[in-house]
Amino acid sequence: MMPASRRALLATAGLGLAAPALATGRPPRILMILFRGWEEACDGFRDYFAARRMPVDLVVRDVAQDLSRVPALVREARTMRPDLVYLWGTTLTMAVLGPWDAHDPDRHLSGIPAVFNIVTDPVGNRIVRSRAAPGRPVTGTEYIAPVAVQVEAIAAYRPFRRIAAPFNPLEQNSARVVEEMGQLLAARGAALQKLPVPVRADGRPDPSAIPALLREARAGGAEWLYIPPDTFLNDHRALLTQTAIAEGLPTFSASERFVAFADGLAGLVSRYTSVGAFTAFKAEQILTGGRDPGSIPVETLTRFSYQIRMETARLLGAYPPVGLLRIAEPV
Amino acid sequence: MTAPVIRRLVATLVAVSVAMLLACVALVSAAALSAFEREVRPALEQEAAALGGVVAAPIETAISLGVPLDALPGVAAYFETVLAGRQGVAWLVLAGADGTPMVRAGPRAEAFEPAPPEGAAARRLDAAYDTRLRLGPVAEAPRAFLHVGMSRAPLEAAIADTRWDVLIVMLVGAILAIELLRYVLERAVTGPLAAADRLAARLAAGDLAVTADDAAPDEAGRLARLANALARRLADRRARLEWLAQEVASGGAAAARGAAAVLARVAARFGMGAAEPAMPGAATARLPLFLFVAAEQLSTSFIPLLGRDLARAGGAADPGMLAAVAIAAFVTAVALATPPGGRMAARRGPRATILAGGVIAALGFLGAALATTIWGFILARILCGVGYALVSIACQAQMVAVAPRGRLAGTLGGFTGAVMTGAVCGTAIGAVLADRIGQGPTFLVSAAMVGLVLLLALRGFPRGAPATLAMPLGLAQEARLALRAPAFLALLLLAAVPAKLVLTGFVFYLAPIALNDLGLSQSAVGRYVMLYGFCMLPAIALGGWIADRTRLGPALIWGAAVANGIALALPFAAPLELALPVAIAITGLAQGLAAAPMLAAVAAAARPEEGATAPVLLAFLRLGERFGSMLGPFAAAALLAGAGMGQALAAIGVVSAATGVVYALAMLLRRAVRPAIGVPA
Amino acid sequence: MRGSSFASRVALLLALLLVLACALVAVLNYLKFERLLVAQQARVLGIIAADAAEGFERGINLGVRLPGVPGGQALVERALASDPDLHRALVADARGRILFDTERGRIGEDLPPALAAAAGGAATAGWRAAPIVNGFGQTEGTLLLGHARDSIRARLDAIALGMLRPTLLVLGVAVPLVVLLTFLAARPVRRHFDAFGQVLARGGGGAPPAFAALDASLAETEALLDGAERDLEALVALPPGQETPA
Structure with a gap:
């Protein structure tokens, strides 16, 4: 696995060599601001243009998880005046663009169209006004499947009346997703058992409380354990998923980390490369289609990857229905 | 006087022809259908195999992932999803390694009969053709079987439809046989016999100036030649009498007086009558009329549909109304062309009228076949209407002209009969033709039939205008x-x-x-x-x-x-x-x-x-x-x-x-x- | 009864009618069967095409672009093998460039115009297209299956043969039979013609009842002529000066 920076270098070099000199004008220039280096989503973004044989000039900057570098990059962008700015990740996007209704022209990027990639809840995080109408020349993609789609995916595997959802109460994204799920379940006549992870004295959630939470879930009669996109839970995914198996609880998540890289049962995930390609599709509409980013809705993929871990299924005795095996990705 | 023999002949021939026709058509159709069934079965089995392969894939995946078959959930629901919206599949059955059915789905699932594993992979059951696929790793014994039943119902529906079409061919064939027999017998038997009868009666009454048309090679011709020979013989004898009389007269006045008395006795009987021209019977006009009406009615069942499609293709705002114009234009053309047609038939004769009408109608049908816009189609229909008016007026005039005195009503009844049977035949067979070869080509068949009508008219209609036709009145009058x-x-x-x-x-x-x-x-x-x-x-x-x-x-x-x-x-x-x-x-x-x-x-x-x-x-x-x-x-x-x-x-x-x-x-x-x-x- | 007869005309007509009716039924059935078989083949091709396209879509779902779908070549080869009527299977991208093809030499070329039209959705004879849609609804490429009508034609030929033999057999029996029956039915009428002819030929012998009146009438006329001839001949033979014969 080569270092992100070298991949980024190769990416730009490769594209630069591949791009033929256009008789009319130069290829569009895209400033890519990354949060934690070049990864598959950026691969998907770049490869889209290569597959469409559309030459682009990619300029890559990586903040390497240090948000203090953002203002300097914003100034650089103002000077460079690229045709488009690409932003990776929720935190970075919020830092660079600011809220849509409290935009500070000095600190935040303005006047240049932007697309964001791998972002959760752009509306709740006030990056855009609404998915259908961003309210500013910014658009992008969400990589988490809509909660309603996730609920349908769970039901497609096995119908339920009660779901338990552990989450880190300190993570707003996570809490919001769980809240939304609760509403959707209530509308279906099902129940959601919320299980916030207890917070220790030092203000951090307590991983040792996880087994007790799961026992509580089982005692409460939960038929599924739903794992929201939650960094804390991700960090302790091995413990979480293995305990769930021990308690006989099928787990469902919206991130492939819990299924492919832990022992979760199922998940409806977006491939980062596909999301990156989708973002590039929106970028193409802006660059060659001449559309205003504010007129392009923020969307998720229409088709997700349904991942099922067959070993967990065997251990739990919860095999997926045949119809699901047609589209599912056994892991 | 000769009626009973002829009636028996007609009845026998009609019975023979209709019976043979029905038998032949039935046998040929049965052979066709059984040939089709033989050939369609492998096609259906191929479809079953293709479908089965697709349906089996996730089950194979489950088996390869180690899911035990009896613990495999959702098979029934999966089968239902596959079957939804798919026609022609009678059942999908998952059977275990021993052949016992585990999951059944499909509209005829209850009709599935289990089969032992060693049996044939393809079976013909009552309700469907059953094809069996094996599931499991290739090198091992099969772990399960998937049965796909292809229903014979759509096949049977198509065959039933074909049977109806065959019935239509039988009906039309029988009616056509009757009309053709009527025509041929009229021209070859009834007509010549009646003409010979009239001629012989005139000979016996002393009119020796008549001749019969003796060109035909068959009995009618021979009869005519005999009649002509008799007429010549009688005329010769009469001439000889006159020569004898002259001979006698040369022997003196008294002898001349005697000879004159003899001649007078003969002359009293032998007069000079007007020659009666050979008249064709009413059937001469009936068959062309029948064929023409059938040709026109081939398209009855789809003219509004074709009109609607053409109008839509042309982007018309109201395709239904334009389709109605196509029908109304035809009727209007017929109405407007009828009075001039009647005048033409009275002045120039039915032959000229039917020839003109036939050519115009043929052009109309060609135009309809080739029309790409609704307006072209309407124009073609107008031509067809004009042709229809001329042809039907000509046939009616011809039938009226040759109708035996006092049988005018019956003759006109024959006219209506020909039109109605032509309409029935044309509508039915035209729909079948259009179903097989398309609507445009059906108009071409109409044009070809009009060509046949023209041939019959050329052969059978006498030239000139019959004296009995009255000039029709004007519209206002x-x-x-x-x-x-x-x-x-x-x-x-x-x-x-x-x-x-x-x-x-x-x-x-x-x-x-x-x-x-x-x-x-x-x-x-x-x-x-x-x-x-x-x-x-x-x-x-x-x-x-x-x-x-x-x-x-x-x-x-x-x-x-x-x-x-x-x-x-x-x-x-x-x-x-x-x-x-x-x-x-x-x-x-x-x-x-x-x-x-x-x-x-x-x-x-x-x-x-x-x-x-x-x-x-x-x-x-x-x-x-x-x-x-x-x-x-x-x-x-x-x-x-x-x-x-x-x-x-x-x-x-x-x-x-x-x-x-x-x-x-x-x-x-x-x-x-x-x-x-x-x-x- | 000698010479040609109206019966031969009638027999010919009826025989033609039988042949025409049988031919019409055979042709109508044949055309219907052809349509059914073509529709059936279209269904099978639809199943194969949809399945293969779905295979590619599953590959795209893994996160690669269409050209990079693992086992793409194997997918088209497998699609080709699933039906004997298929002669070529290929996948082209949205720009019309061939990515996978059972005719390997064509990989990398652009689609010829006819195939490009088929990929665009135009109904093209001999080709079946299925779009390959990626995760956000964009058509990344098209799967094209080239099919021949060989098996259909073989089946139709077999059906035609299966229809031909019985038809010829039926006609072989029916046509002579109808000719025979026609002549048999025509015999009384031919006798009638003959009798009429005999009367006209004044051949003597008794006339059948149908012509008795005509015969008598003609005999009357002949008798009149005979009488007149006799009288005139007698007058000729008279010595001059005598008016009436002795």
Whole structure:
């Protein structure tokens, strides 16, 4: 696995060599601001243009998880005046663009169209006004499947009346997703058992409380354990998923980390490369289609990857229905 | 005098030909269907294998992932998803390694019979062809089996449809056989025998100037030659007598007086009559008429559909109305071309008229076949209408000219019969043709048939104008005369015109569209539209019988109209697919029953003393009917666009029933009023 | 009865009618069967095409672009193998460049115009297209299956043969039979013609009842002529001066 920076270098070099000199004008220039280096989503973004044989000039900057570098990059962008700015990740996007209704022209990027990639809840995080109408020349993609789609995916595997959802109460994204799920379940006549992870004295959630939470879930009669996109839970995914198996609880998540890289049962995930390609599709509409980013809705993929871990299924005795095996990705 | 022998001949030949025709067609069709079944089975099994491969994939995945078969959830639901929206699959069955069915799904799942694993992979069961696929790793014994049952129901539906078409071919073939036999026997047997009879009678009466046409190589020709030989012999003997008389006369005045007396005795018997030219019989005109009407009616069941499609392709705003224009244009052309056609037949003779009409109609059919826009199509239909008017006038004139004295009504009945049977045959077989070869090529077949008609006319129609034809009156004159007969006006406006309105508006416009929109095949649409003519034919005879023998004639006229109206309300009571054919059949019955009484009523309404003779009124009646025919499609199209099919049908039905009731009231009023004003009943 | 007869004309007509009717039924059935078989083949191709396209879509779902779908070549090869009527299977991208093809030499070329039209959705004879749609609804490419009608034609030929033999057999029996029956039915009428002819030929012998009146009438005429001839001959033979014979 080569270092992100070298991949980024190769990416730009490769594209630069591949791009033929256009008789009319130069290829569009895209400033890519990354949060934690070049990864598959950026691969998907770049490869889209290569597959469409559309030459682009990619300029890559990586903040390497240090948000203090953002203002300097914003100034650089103002000077460079690229045709488009690409932003990776929720935190970075919020830092660079600011809220849509409290935009500070000095600190935040303005006047240049932007697309964001791998972002959760752009509306709740006030990056855009609404998915259908961003309210500013910014658009992008969400990589988490809509909660309603996730609920349908769970039901497609096995119908339920009660779901338990552990989450880190300190993570707003996570809490919001769980809240939304609760509403959707209530509308279906099902129940959601919320299980916030207890917070220790030092203000951090307590991983040792996880087994007790799961026992509580089982005692409460939960038929599924739903794992929201939650960094804390991700960090302790091995413990979480293995305990769930021990308690006989099928787990469902919206991130492939819990299924492919832990022992979760199922998940409806977006491939980062596909999301990156989708973002590039929106970028193409802006660059060659001449559309205003504010007129392009923020969307998720229409088709997700349904991942099922067959070993967990065997251990739990919860095999997926045949119809699901047609589209599912056994892991 | 020779009738019984000929009648027996005709009956025998008709029986033989129809029986052989039915037998041959039935056998050939049966062979075709069994050949098809043999060949279609492997095709269905291939489809089953393809489908089975796709359906089995996730089950194979499950097996390879180690899921135990009996713990595999959702198989039934999965099968249901696959089957939803897919026609022709009778069942999907998952069976274990020993062959016992574990999961069944599909409309005929209960008919599945389990099979042992060693049995054949493809079986023919009652309900379906069953194909079996093995599931599991290739190198091992099969872990499970997937059975795909391909239903024979769609196949059987297609075969049933084909059987109907074969029945139509049988029907049309039988009718065609009868018409052709009638034609050939008339020309080869009946006609020559009657001519020889007349000729021999004249010879016996002393008219030696007659000759017979002896060109034919068969019995008729030989007979004619014998007759001519006899005539020559008699003439020779007469000539010899005259020579002898001269010889005698040279012997002196007294001898001359004696010879003259002898000659006078002979001359009393032998006169010089006018030669009677050989006249073809009425059948000469009947077969061409039958073929021509059939050619025209080939397209009846799909003209509104074709018109609608052409109009849509041209981007018209109201395709339904333009399709109605196509029908109305034809009827209008017929109406407008009929008076000049009659004049042409009177002046130049039927032969010239039918040739002209045939050429124009053929051009019209070619144009219809090649039309790419609705306006081109309408123009072609106008040509067809002009041709139709000319041809039918020519045939009618020819039949009238050769009709034996006093049998004019019967001859005209033959004319109507030929038109109706031609219509029935044409509609039915045309629909089948259009189903197989397309609508455009069907018009080409019409054109070819018109070519045949032209050949028959060239051969059979005599040149020149017969003396018996009267010059038809002008339109205005006819109208003025017709208006002098109020009973006739009532009949025209309240019975004849609404009837034609129903015919063209419902049977020719709405019904094909409604049936097509129900999803019926073109052949089926044609079969149903044909029901009109099919039911009308016997009803005409029945109506004539009733009118002759009872006093119910007038009641039939308005009764039929009311019944017609009620029939059109059926779609509200029953599903359209059942109600429409019944309504078409009832329309045919009703209009058939009313046909003869209507003609009788026209004859009764005539006021010859004022010039409104029966023929004049009849001609005006036809004109009025054409007007109703022209109005029908427009009214129907407007109703359809405005209110929808059900309401359109009901509105036309209301018109029919209402005018019938008003006519009945008018007749009632007239009967009540008549004694009061002293008009003779 | 000698010479040609109207019966031969009638027999010829009826025979032609039988042949025409049988031919018409055979042709109508054949055309219907052809349509059914073509529709059936279309269904099978639809199943194969949809399945193969779905295979590619599953590959795209893994996160690669269409050209990089693992086992793409194997997918088209497998699609080709699933039906004997298929002669080529290929996948082209949205720009019309061939990515996978059972005719390997064509990989990398652009689609010819006819195939490009088929990929665009136009109904093209001999080709079946299925779009390959990625995760956000964009058509990344098209799967094209080239099919021949060989098996259909073989089946139709078998059906035609299966129809031909019985038809010829039926006609072989029916046509002579109808000719025979026609001549048999015509015999009384031919005798009638003959009798009529005999009367006209004044051949003597009794006339059948149908012609008795005509015969008598003609005999009357002949008798008149005979009488007149006798009288005149007698007058000729008279010596001059005598008016009436002795």
